[in-house]
Amino acid sequence: MKFLNFFAIATLFAFTISCTVDKTDFEAELNQDVTEYFEFEEAVSFNTNGYRISVEALNGTFFKGYNEIRLKIVNTQNNQLVSNSEITFLPIMTGLQDQTTSCPHRYNLIYNAEENYYSGYVVFTDESSSVNSWDVYIGFMSEGEQIFINQSVTVETQTNKNLNMTAFTGNDGETYFIALIAPQKPSVAENELVAGIYKYHQPTTPSGTFPDPSQFLYSEVNNYTLLLDPRMPEPSMGNHSSPNNVDLTQQLDGLYYGVVNYTMTGKWTLNFILLDKNGQIIKGTEVPTDFTPGLEGAKSELYIDILF
């Protein structure tokens, strides 16, 4: 009798202790649609004139959008890393009818003495496809001789929507680019939002021998402000927004930093208004704050969609 009772309790206990519905694994939830890239790996390498040039990118892949790159040059004769050289980097896309364009990039790479690489970035504006192909043109000095080489590279689709980019023509007629850099893996939290903002400069001189860098001039825009208004576009969310967001302003590294709060996982639209240094609107419109359940959220003229 007593044993039976205890047995009954024990069974009941085991039965109930295991929940009917499993709790959500929050980490897994955040990883669901997000691939995070931590490691710089070789994306492409090639040999020329007794040098081996290797370009590293996160995950060893070039993606559409912002890519930080690390370039290393090894003298294959003595296996020594070439340090403190002047290295130029120019990405070129060949499209329909052999039209060539470039994208925001750092032309003169910066030497990092500590780790012996040359640092730069490139914001690929398109994936490689049957129509578009990308080449990188690298120039450096070897024993007083300027060497130019080019190498075709593959640009993959960025599956992580938190690293999306947009290109647009501003109210001033200029072409601008905004590329998201961080967070790679947002959370339901305050997230530091980092973006690069770039501008294309129309060539002022006639084209020299291809590839003439003066025809492919891009720069970071300085002292602009990127006003931020995140919303959930999903109709059932009725234009839901979040509090305590901070507009993006430029920091010393040239990038733009702000804070975005995501109140839940899912699809978000980062609505922007880009202001130049004088506070003039370059692009973007105010989004109404009305709560509109059932309707797809209104978007600014200038926005980037993310998903996590």
Add this chain to the structure above:
Amino acid sequence: MNRLTLLLLFTGVVGWTQNTPIQNDSTEVALDEVVLIAKTKKKIETEMKMAVSVDEFLASSDNISFIKRGAYAWEPLLNNMSTERSIITIDGMHVFGACTDKMDPITSYVESNNLASIEIKSGQEGGMQGSTVAGSINLKRKNTSFTNYKDWKGAYQSGFEFNNKQFFNLGNISYSSEKFVTEGSFSYRKAENYSDGNNDKVNHSQFRKFNSSLGLTYKTSDLSSLRVDAIFDQANDVGYPALPMDLWLSRALITSVAYKQLFEEGLVRVWDSKIYFNTIEHYMDDTTRPENLVHMDMPGWSTTYGLVSKINLKKDNYSSEIQLNAYNNLSIAEMRMYPQDRSERTMFAYSWPWVTTRYAGVSINNSFEVTEKTQLNFGGSLGLNYNHSKYVDFNWIFHPGVPQEKTRFLPSLYAGYTIDVNKFNFSVGSGYGHRAPSVSEGYGYYIYNSFDRYDYIGNPDLKNEISYEINASAGFKNEKISFQVKANYFHIQNYIIGRILSMGSPMNYQSVGVKGYTSLDYATLFNFSLNAKYDILEHLHWNGTLTYARGKDNKEGNLPFIRPLSYQTLLQYHYKDFGFQTSVNGDFEQIDYSPEYGEDKTPSYTVWNLSADYTFYLENFSTTFQVGAENLLNEYYSTYADWGNIPRMGRNIFTSIKFNF
């Protein structure tokens, strides 16, 4: 003390047996020495109805009112204060609901046939179980006494309520011997939608509840015993007509092991310790509401383990009770919204981001008989309350940088003096106490409140709510007439309530905005009740109750859910084995309502009830049959505390039969 008294004392608070429903008096002689001023409701039935739910039973108490979201799991308000401000325990065990929408007050996890009594203490006197403002409600489990011979006892109760086709079966059985007691109960209730006073069905008001309990007590020595106890409760397919969601499944397992030691001599008389564990899972369901724009999953879990240990001291005219409470609770609630295009990513957030609450406190309750006619009660407690939010990022969205952990000291003090003068009795008392914010108030995240239609955000940095309380009562009693007037007044500093936030936007599509829990400078609450009894004839009894309450915030605005002037009057007549009862109860118009918190003016209503019962022997079973009607005139009404003004039940004819063996 002789052996028998000790035995009775030993076996607990109530020597409950079925064929003599109130055996309390015999045991209380002994128990009065150790149990102090407990205003205990003695039997789980009301004058009108013998087969009641726990809620219906609680409703018969003066200082309890209810927020009702349907026919099931009413939220008890003690002294017109919501459950955050009171402490609800089961045999001293802390249990916390797993629903962010308050679908599951603790009272929904027990059943009338596994309880012996419900102990309600008002204000700081209720501080024995932990920190409180409003008081405490302790649901006491049945506890069968040891017997010198082997004894089987049991009861079986069944009934049908016509309005919502509620069919219920309640059974309990106990076996007792000199060394060992085992008792168990089961119950099953199933109800369909009820109809209101216009004979319209109130959709989504059905419920199904299964409850069972098991207790084993073993006498480890002449003066000590060990008890293992478990309650299992499961509710399925419960509708909440006032809410935008229903309940698919809710389950609770409430377990404990208790050791009790008595002492024949000396200052310490009883030492009673218990360790406990309980776990609740709660899954809401909105698939029953196709009109909802968004499909959501909202599961919740609450797991608590703890310790209660108390000793009773007695020396001459002084007695004292010292209690140690410690518990750890983890509350988790999730919400997952499904986009209209189901192939797209779902949206996820925690409405309780894994919030841990740890509490440890010591309470003391002293009673000193100054003279035979006067008594001084005083006591207090000191508690340490610790909170931790695992996913504190959620809290940081509205409160950037608040600490992930928070520790609070919760002191309380009270004193009361009672005096008997001839047939009159008087009492005055005063109290002071802190309480910590609840999980929702501190850490809740976009919890939709369908009453005022706001999403609520908790604030981890809320100050302790501090209550200053005075109370007084006066009564008179002679052979035929008795009356009792009671009043209390609370001044509550840092009163926690939701206020519209200027930032953020609603997450739930029905919502109109976001409210954050904030502290008002203060709020005040006044409760008054008048209770009178008159034995008109030997078998004809009358009693009546009048209650009034008023709650105001610091700007003289009204607080929500304050009961308007209300009354109840009851006439009882016994003739041989027959009993007849009739009662009228109602509220006056709610004048002092609070539009700011979503209230509108609620008109007055009156409800008339009638019942008759007959007790007889069927074979050897003492059997009682009862038939009656609630809301006989089929009045269409809803009360001030009916969530979303859902109408109450119309005319309900009920029948029940009970066998004791």
